[in-house]
Amino acid sequence: MPEVIFNGPEGRIEGRYQPGKEPNAPVAIILHPHPQFGGTMNNQIVYNLFYMFVQRGFAVLRFNSRGVGRSQGLFDHGVGELSDAAAALDWLQALNRESRGCWIAGFSFGAWIGMQLLMRRPEVEGFISVSPPENLYDFSFLAPCPSSGLIIHGDKDRVAPPEAVQKLVDKLKLQKGITIEQQIVEGANHFYEDKIDELIEACGEYLDRRRADIAAGGGR
Template sequence: MNSHTVRQLVPGPAGAIECAIDAPAGAALGVAVICHPHPQHGGTMDNKVAQTLARAAVALGWRSVRFNFRGVGDSEGAWDEGRGEVDDALAVIAAMRRPGEALLLAGFSFGAYVASQAAAQLPDDAKPQRLALVGPSTQKQQMPAVPADTVVIHGESDDVVPLSATLDWARPQALPVIVFPGVGHFFHGQLGLLKHTLVQQLRTPAG
């Protein structure tokens, strides 16, 4: 993400997992784990929206950890239909989260599905403090219910995941969705606004 980004390998269920770590200027509030979009459609931890999520987290004082799912970049293993990718996220959380440290979980597209599933599978005493989902994959993946303070952002003109699919998922939960008018799946030309919106929304205390 910048010249200070630290690359590190951590152990995962399918072999080593490649991570990119960015630290805030001062003491960190906790660790933010960022999940990237679909590996079979070119998604990596260097995706621009994933980097924007990381930048927002660092701006708020979190230590940001992006990582490549199995079979992507220097991460070992092979695509596992989403199941193993959730295990990868849980392995990164276990490796990177210090004892008692607060956790922010975030993801874009397929990565939002992974983040939401990882959050659901963490034990009650280890749940993330906040969850941020951008362009969540609500049409092709079975997204679980999420906490009421989850930040959900979707583009009105998303041609990969229809806004209607995310609204259908959010409606039974009475979950607000922030809609960027006229914006597509990859938030082209709107990454600055996306970062600003994430910072504003995540700055609000949980609950």
């Protein structure tokens, strides 16, 4: 898993990149939680999501947004972090020009950034949003949400409470042409203490199912 450095809007961005198994392997980008609360690309959930995609042959990138680790710049309340994510996806796609398929996964603050990135990138075929904090950030930009995806959260989450996540899911489920799947990890708090394996298993099962559906012509 090579360490990589690439250029972002504010200078150097530090990441970890695993090439795909095939030249046309799908790509995935993983987005970390809030940097001012200790969120980095080495967060356990981000790390495990990264390897979940690697095990399925994807070319995968996780990275530190501006001001985190060795990435240059300063925290920018989501605006700059979205630009960093777009630059990271550009870098990943430039390395994988023959890629078939693009996915975005994010945890907490990273789920918010990831869903904003979705709006800019029509080529994204699916997303995984882990504990999107609808109560803390404005998700009204999802009008409409351009691709199907999984929203997964814990029923004991106090940071992104179940009722707030439900509000987001209910709004997205009204949209036509996409399918939003919701899964709840019982007993899980925001950090999935003692529940990470269960979380990753559910995400992997969803990804396998969606990829098979897309391969069979099921579309988005």
